[in-house]
Amino acid sequence: MFTQTSTVTRRSDATHRHDLDGLRGVAIALVVGFHIWMGRVSGGVDIFLVLSGFFFTGMLLRRVDASDRVAVWQTLRRTARRLLPTLMVVHAAVIAGTVFARPYTQWGDISAQTLASVFYYQNWYLAHAELSYAAADPSVSPLQHLWSMAIQGQFYLAMALLAGAWAWLSRGRGPGPRRVSLLLVITALGAVSFWYAAQGSGRHQAWNYYDSGARAWELLVGAALAVALPWIRLSMPIRVLAAALGAVAVLSCGLLIDGADVFPGPAALFPVGAAVALILAGAGLGPGEQPWPNRLLASRACVELGNLAYALYLWHWPLLIFYLVENGKATPGPGGGLLILACSVILAVLTQRMVESPLRARANSDVKTEGSPRYRRAVGVTVVVTGVAVLAGAVGWQMMLRANPAHPPQALDALSYPGAATLLGDSVEQKAAAMRPTVFEAEADAPAPTYDGCITPNREVRVCTYGDPDAARAIAVVGGSHSEHWLPAFEMLGSEHGFRVVTYLKEGCPLTLSDQPSYAEFPFPECREWTEEVLDRLAETRPEWVFAPGTRYRMHADGDEVPPEFLDIWTALSDRGLRVLAIRDTPRLRRDGIMYRAIDCLAHRGTPFSCGVERTTALDPQNPAEQPASAYPNVFPFDLSDSICRPDRCRVVEGNILIYRDEHHLTASYSRSLAPELGRQLGALTQWW
Template identity: 50%
Template sequence: MNTDPHPHGRPVGGQNTGASPETGHRPSAPVSATRADPHRYRHDLDGLRGLAIALVVIFHLWLGRVSGGVDVFLVLSGFFFTGMLLRRSGAGGGPSMRAVLGRTARRLLPALVVVLATTAAVTVLTRPFTQWSVVAEQLVTSLLYVQNWQLATTAADYQAADASVSPMQHLWSMSVQGQFYFLILIVVVILAAGCRRAGIAAVVRPVTAAVITAAGAVSLLYAAEVSRTHQGWAYYDTAARVWELLVGALLACVIGRVTLPPATRAVLAGTGLATIVVCGLVVDGAHLFPGPAALIPVLATAAVILAGAGIDAHTPNAPTVVRFLAARPLVELGAIGYALYLWHWPVLIFYLTWRERPAVGPVGGLIVLAVSLVLARLTHVWVETPLRRGSASPSAARPGRGRPRIVTTVVTAAGAAVIAAAGGWQWYLSHNPETAARVGELDPKIYPGAAKLLDGAFTPHAKMRPTLLEAPGDLPPSSFDGCISDMSTRDVITCTYGDPAADRTLAVVGSSHAEHWLTALDAIGSTRGVRIVSYLKMGCPLTLSDEPMLGDQPYPDCRDWSAEVLDRLRDDRPDAVLSTATRPNPDGPGDITPDDYIQVWTRYADYGLTFLGLRDTPWLHRDGVPYRAIDCLAEGGDVDTCGMPRDAVLAAHNPALAPAAEFPLVYPLDLSDAVCDVSLCRVVEGNILIYHDSHHLSATYVRSLAPELDRQIGATTGWW
């Protein structure tokens, strides 16, 4: 995120009478701490920024939690940016959009471009080409300040750092702030112009405060609702986040209008700082922010801002906490905070990839921290500082006036290279026949697939299908037909496959692990005269839980969707329901049948419905970190080394057998022997790639499983 919330100087209002953020020189004549001076430079907020970035990095490296530091940054960003706009509106003329946007870009883009260009280069050198497309997309969305929306659509888990995570995932908050800067600039320009034309230029500040208060209230109410119903989306949603920045913006409107007694300042400062420090330890921000729980770090930050307003943080009369925050170590850390935030996450992710570990550990974390600090310092000295000094004034640029120009040229070239490389790679993929077309039917004599395991079919030497570029698009028909509800869609979507005119109906219900069997079921239904009706939602096996989870995040939509699907099944009464009956064991090797699944079977029994429970297929992972088969193969692995030992992903016996024995209408199906041999689950069998990602079967391989699935359904139900 943008950890430099003061791109235009850091005083609350008026001219900067405090220290230069570049030189660290302090005013020669401090203002008395007893007289509120809204123009005073806020060294304490530089220190608060340093503390916040320290919390963010520590929590990312060692605790795997959301610290609340990002929320501190959001409030500070709203405070300083809005304060700058209001100062420029003081004379009634209003801020210049061109000047503000240009200056903001010069302050923020150079360091970002350097980090993105380095990330792109390291990605090309260390990661397989099968991952370049995702990285290219995030490079472009980060530069355009819209990356948060890209992450929202995938509901990426920001609190978890492992080798499978994007090295740019942390830049979502910069996108939120960039969008806020643009919107608040437009609002202040319009309000300033309107007040000037109405002859009431002096009331720009209170009018702005009123608009900000109303918008912030709406945003907070929206955040509360969307966090309750769809937390994965809410975390990255600008509309749900903007209230945090607007709290800072409101403070910028009212700061200096109220004089606080020393005792009140001390209480605010102490309470605010303590709350900020412990917030991430006691509040589960990843699951609650930006809902009402985010008021904790936001109000704590507001308290610290108010506590130090208008006083000299370096005088003995200042509250102890304010003087602590204004101490040199924290201020120096705050000076490199923006660059440190930009660097620490990609360094962390690339380290985890290099070490092939799910966590850094104590020593690894220190290595990542040291490297990040060095890179942040170099970026601050060689990129940020020259451009800031060079743009501050002609006299400031005179001692090294050529250096800013060189830095600008290099950064501009790097940015152009990033865009050209990302766009070029995406263009290549979009025009490559392998990524544009679906695999379709293959000659079973050349591509026996599952028949190699089941029947020992001869497998001639042939090119693997789907290829590494074909695999991500080798999906079941429902993915192309819009027949699966995504994570942000509450509605139940049903589609018909197989033989639509058939009298017999098989309902396919659950998550994408039920969905990936549709390729085979569609073929079986067409041949056997069975109507296949899908009831599918991403990440949602049918559940009766009041608080279903998606990974470690609440997923209330899954609860509501499941309830409606069960009602429909009760009323529609299909001849059988098919879904998964097991899932990977979260606490060790093998697979299990969760209690949630058995509760649903009980409901089927109450409705008198036949249930066909498919054993889930193996999930590829190393020490709990998922990996894609295509990435492993692209890195030089082979079909064996990219696979998994069978006993690591499958229990010795189907875990659904024992609980199914208690239900007369529950019939377990197990195609594990069509995916794995007795000891190894490879990623390719019979010249067909088994997976299109880390745990979903490719549509082409599922097609080769159709004869065995047909046999087991027929033998179990007696339908044929």
């Protein structure tokens, strides 16, 4: 994607495609601009992936034509020497910024992502983080953008091995038949990848976006072009039309399509097709013979921007994230965006001239390059030391965390840790005590299903029993993690009052009969399929009550609401003769629409009060479920917000117990402190005690 041809080895190569250098420059400008000011995907990365497949495969073919082999190790080593120095410099800056400017509770995630990006599996790290409620939100990571670098690196390795095997197996055959065989393999692999991406886009887009298998077809399109280009002949009118349409598509893609919702599914044919059109339009022609869009892309401004593409891509995202986090904003605005852009360009220029160019220069080159041989050696040593320091720091912090794993508190003294009891109106004596769980214990202070596998990450319906397993009566706790985090309180009540707590839980999946609910960012038909099976099982087992959230926060405004999809579920449960305990969902920590973790705020000089949220920001004055529930005789809404929030503010610590383990999930410790009030309200509704 970002592999750049050496200034030294390419200036005299008349066949070099300067227009594609310019295309890379325009694409990176779109990526940066859309990230900074529009907060959406421009399609530029998809264009990069096509160019990456085209350039890298073309280089492999030239080596096979010249020497009848690929020299896999040497190829990968040279590629690493081009990519790793700048990457290590940026990593060092991100680590330094994290240590000095961010709370220490984020160091573990940043060190893990550092290793993931250096070893080119960052896309898989982020894919798992998207599915894991125990993981930090990847959208606020200064290293999130390196997922595309990981996919590029994985492709380089796979393509080098494939080309090496092809060169060995096809020895002795003519160049034409050899290329045909490689083209057939690449086309078949690309078709499978495209089918897989199309399937994933409709089933689980959050995973699909980062999936190497789903992204492979974009790179393989470029690879197939590199193989087939000698056989493609286009007339000039067709070239001009292709170039014009391609240029328009490149510039308009981000405005017409938000790629985060649909790429790399079939919608990605739009940017991929644009790149293909521009590659074909200028193929085999001299700079002065190419269609006018290609000549514009070959202009000095675009080419120079293309030379900065790699460094600019690496720098802009960390600067954007640090700026937004430090200022508590969702967008930087015009002035902040210009500042980020200016700093990104300056750092990219400095990195390109002081690190990239000197290290890419060959010692025996007769072309003038940046710096003397002594300077190049000094830069090389500095980069190596920097890389070792980055890896040592990341590995060391991960080893420290693994040697000292967090153990959540199991039973807290009620006198020292009354928790929710301090909010219920009765005078509660509270001893002075340190907050528990601590900021390091919080993420591990999760309910039992997180650890025993009773909340499923996939399509499987898992049924588990807690409380009194031998009791005749049962309450089914159903839905996603916002049902799950009440389980510690339910376990205590089930054992005390003699009822089974039967769980039907799936990560990120409140019950829904829609493939894409109004509150979901991506299509998630797997959740709908899971819900349908759960409803059937509930109809068969017939628990006395079904417990599920009855409200949800408004995504783009203050307060909470009842999404229309919840009403569909109430109707489905009513049709099956099941009674519903619809609890008001817990308030979420957010400022100006931005979620934040309680532990990060507390570790960053915050207090229980300052790290909290105004009640009017988190919750409507009245429970939104009361009015719609009046039309459903089987639905009984209830509200424990007064056990979490004070009249004016929802703090993050009450009764010496930390309420939140992240942005919106209760700690198991605080959930247990809610058992008395939950029991009081359940007793009144169920008449069981």
